[in-house]
Amino acid sequence: xxxxxxxxxxxxxxxxxxxxxxxxxxxxxxxxxxxxxxxxxxxxxxxxxxxxxxxxxxxxxxxxxxxxxxxxxxxxxxxxxxxxxxxxxxxxxxxxxxxxxxxxxxxxxxxxxxxxxxxxxxxxxxxxxxxxxxxxxxxxxxxxxxxxxxxxxxxxxxxxxxxxxxxxxxxxxxxxxxxxxxxxxxxxxxxxxxxxxxxxxxxxxxxxxxxxxxxxxxxxxxxxxxxxxxxxxxxxxxxxxxxxxxxxxxxxxxxxxxxxxxxxxxxxxxxxxxxxxxxxxxxxxxxxxxxxxxxxxxxxxxxxxxxxxxxxxxxxxxxxxxxxxxxxxxxxxxxxxxxxxxxxxxxxx
Numbered sequence: 373x374x375x376x377x378x379x380x381x382x383x384x385x386x387x388x389x390x391x392x393x394x395x396x397x398x399x400x401x402x403x404x405x406x407x408x409x410x411x412x413x414x415x416x417x418x419x420x421x422x423x424x425x426x427x428x429x430x431x432x433x434x435x436x437x438x439x440x441x442x443x444x445x446x447x448x449x450x451x452x453x454x455x456x457x458x459x460x461x462x463x464x465x466x467x468x469x470x471x472x473x474x475x476x477x478x479x480x481x482x483x484x485x486x487x488x489x490x491x492x493x494x495x496x497x498x499x500x501x502x503x504x505x506x507x508x509x510x511x512x513x514x515x516x517x518x519x520x521x522x523x524x525x526x527x528x529x530x531x532x533x534x535x536x537x538x539x540x541x542x543x544x545x546x547x548x549x550x551x552x553x554x555x556x557x558x559x560x561x562x563x564x565x566x567x568x569x570x571x572x573x574x575x576x577x578x579x580x581x582x583x584x585x586x587x588x589x590x591x592x593x594x595x596x597x598x599x600x601x602x603x604x605x606x607x608x609x610x611x612x613x614x615x616x617x618x619x620x621x622x623x624x625x626x627x628x629x630x631x632x633x634x635x636x637x638x639x640x641x642x643x644x645x646x647x648x649x650x651x652x653x654x655x656x657x658x659x660x661x662x663x664x665x666x667x668x669x670x671x672x673x674x675x676x677x678x679x680x681x682x683x684x685x686x687x688x689x690x691x692x693x694x695x696x697x698x699x700x701x702x703x704x705x706x707x708x709x710x711x712x713x714x715x716x717x718x719x720x721x
Contacts, residue, residue, distance in 0.1 A: 410457070488658070491533075496710075506698075508573035508685075510562070536714075579615075587645050635675070645665075678695040
């Protein structure tokens with residue numbers, strides 16, 4: 373199911389890029405400040421010929437105007453005055469102005485979208501998949517419903533990194549990204565024997581997650597000269613893996629394995645993204661701080677397996693298999709909502 377959805381989104385994205393290129397008109401692809409030359413992708417617009425006056429817009433704000441000096445295929449060179457070239461950035465809209473000086477044709481009201489590459493730090497505030505942190509429960513050789521006690525669900529992940537590629541399409545942009553998150557290892561101890569206080573059970577749980585996402589940004593609000601606030605929605609796929617080991621240990625240093633388990637879960641979510649960018653014009657560099665809210669809508673799994681070797685625990689669980697008890701206690705599942713940040717540096721391309 374995940375692969376089918378991924379293929380569908382890729383196919384739709386490719387089709388969208390192909391069909392949208394004409395619709396959103398010409399855009400700036402390169403700025404040469406020394407020569408005061410702006411290179412433009414004309415998008416196949418036949419009206420953009422040598423000698424034609426065009427203007428460059430950031431949203432509905434006119435940044436500069438000039439005449440086309442050269443056209444070759446879908447590329448045009450526009451000569452711009454030296455005192456205006458500094459305000460021109462990649463992905464700004466280029467069009468023939470109408471009589472009012474506004475962008476001609478059906479130009480969008482906001483064209484702060486741009487193509488870029490982004491790399492940064494991704495802390496997880498609420499994970500897209502949760503599991504319980506477990507401790508072994510002493511059963512005193514009596515029949516019990518479970519031999520595990522939860523100390524709470526998995527929490528924050530302060531170690532995460534990711535990268536994103538964005539494609540500017542006039543007033544909108546689409547992005548594809550990937551991330552890796554490593555969750556803090558949980559280690560807990562509990563009494564193993566009611567009579568021998570030198571014996572204890574030690575649990576260790578480790579988890580990590582790989583994620584990919586696709587976003588469409590349909591709002592790029594220019595805030596002053598350098599800030600751009602973006603709003604978009606998309607699809608997020610998170611694949612989390614968790615391992616658990618439990619050992620019976622003693623103060624003397626002895627240890628024996630009691631249980632092991634592993635679990636993998638894939639969660640698909642709808643996402644809302646709200647990044648704020650500070651752009652260092654005209655270098656193409658930018659810093660961004662993004663908040664991303666996820667609403668999980670489907671899951672695949674968990675694919676889990678467990679083994680309990682503690683003979684006393686096996687006898688105490690008279691109504692449930694010990695391995696099933698452990699898997700059920702882990703509760704590896706999707707939450708009702710998730711969130712992470714994306715603090716990154718980017719460069720326009």
